[in-house]
Amino acid sequence: MSWETKARAHFRAELDSIRSAGLFKEERVIRSVQGAEIEVEYPPGAPPRKVINMCANNYLGLSSHPEVVRAAHAGLDERGYGMSSVRFICGTQDIHHRLERRLTEFLGTEDTLLFPSCMDANGGVFEACFGEQDVLIADRLVHASIVDGMRLCKAMQDTFKHSDMAHLEEKLIEHAGRRFRVIVTDGVFSMDGDLARLDAIADLAERHDALVFLDDSHATGFIGKKGRGTHEHCGVVGRIDIITTTLGKAMGGASGGCVSGRRELVEMCRQRARPYLFSNSVAPEIVAGALQVMDLVSRSTERRDRLEENAAYWRKGLSEAGLDLRPGDSPIVPVMLYNAKLAQEFSRDLFQEGIYGVGFFFPVVPKGQARIRTQLSAAHERRHLDLGIAAFRKVGAKHGILGLKRKEILAKFGE
Numbered sequence: 001m002s003w004e005t006k007a008r009a010h011f012r013a014e015l016d017s018i019r020s021a022g023l024f025k026e027e028r029v030i031r032s033v034q035g036a037e038i039e040v041e042y043p044p045g046a047p048p049r050k051v052i053n054m055c056a057n058n059y060l061g062l063s064s065h066p067e068v069v070r071a072a073h074a075g076l077d078e079r080g081y082g083m084s085s086v087r088f089i090c091g092t093q094d095i096h097h098r099l100e101r102r103l104t105e106f107l108g109t110e111d112t113l114l115f116p117s118c119m120d121a122n123g124g125v126f127e128a129c130f131g132e133q134d135v136l137i138a139d140r141l142v143h144a145s146i147v148d149g150m151r152l153c154k155a156m157q158d159t160f161k162h163s164d165m166a167h168l169e170e171k172l173i174e175h176a177g178r179r180f181r182v183i184v185t186d187g188v189f190s191m192d193g194d195l196a197r198l199d200a201i202a203d204l205a206e207r208h209d210a211l212v213f214l215d216d217s218h219a220t221g222f223i224g225k226k227g228r229g230t231h232e233h234c235g236v237v238g239r240i241d242i243i244t245t246t247l248g249k250a251m252g253g254a255s256g257g258c259v260s261g262r263r264e265l266v267e268m269c270r271q272r273a274r275p276y277l278f279s280n281s282v283a284p285e286i287v288a289g290a291l292q293v294m295d296l297v298s299r300s301t302e303r304r305d306r307l308e309e310n311a312a313y314w315r316k317g318l319s320e321a322g323l324d325l326r327p328g329d330s331p332i333v334p335v336m337l338y339n340a341k342l343a344q345e346f347s348r349d350l351f352q353e354g355i356y357g358v359g360f361f362f363p364v365v366p367k368g369q370a371r372i373r374t375q376l377s378a379a380h381e382r383r384h385l386d387l388g389i390a391a392f393r394k395v396g397a398k399h400g401i402l403g404l405k406r407k408e409i410l411a412k413f414g415e
């Protein structure tokens, strides 16, 4: 058997086992711009269908906002399509610096460095700043990109139980002998939509002389009264040492990320962070679009206010319909179904009702925790939400789960 035959057989078997475990992920093809209503081709090859999108990270509804699109066009005309270079060779334009200054101002930090994505920011920042003498103490539910970034760093690694401040304090004491202790957390945790207890974390950091690292990807632009993030919401602006975030969610949804924070740490990233040094600069049209996003979010809180209202309305509607929600006050509203197969069927039935919401199950969430993660947008209008709530009610009734809680749903369907 040739190497090729053997390899193909091997990988086909691997893929079959992913399929038979019910874990195969399919792409669903969208034929429209991103927005509250999208046209989706599903099942593959079927004529596109208009559905209400309840699962995008388009929190502020800026992904296809006319002012952002116009600014990106202007950027394309004035600064070209691409830089064909990493930042430090010949990939830095005035607009890259302008965007970094705007982000610094908005996040309330000292300096900011753009990365191709937040995945790259997280991939570079730890290795650039910390080493063998240090320890990274991470919340157990931090995002996969943080886990990968920490793996690339030689610092010792430890974790604390999710949002458990007593456990975090134990760890800070246990590692008192290390040069730097870094507390690592997400701002808003993407699967449950709960917020980090950043005020308590900042206090612990101060008491134990530790640093705080915050990934605010699911918060920048809309959490906090001015939408500056989880640190604003928790009243600790200026007390977070490193913030990473993405431009790929609320902030226009194209791509790009950054490391923002203490001047010296950001400068270390400029000198040593490998994704900054070895990956192409963010394209001019995206930088121009992002500058327009910065204008929009700084000018008015109207969009983040509408998002907050939408989230409250949606949460109330689903809850009154008898669905089991994860409590919280972010625009991430997980509808708990617990059973993986039920989550998949529920998602399919919702689609038939014109609602696009994807089922999440193991390994994305723990076994027995399957759900439809719904996400609100400022682009949703009342009628979208009313249609969505009616659809959830109808599909929930079909599966006989309205009014049921975890134990009862698990008794009926198993894990």
Ligand SMILES: *Cc1c(COP(=O)(O)O)cnc(C)c1O
Residues within 6 Å of the ligand: 116, 117, 118, 119, 120, 122, 143, 145, 146, 186, 190, 215, 216, 217, 218, 245, 246, 247, 248, 255, 256, 257
């Ligand atoms: C989405 C996300 C990222 C990745 O951001 P990209 O810019 O798309 O790479 C990183 N961290 C968290 C917490 C995220 O939610």
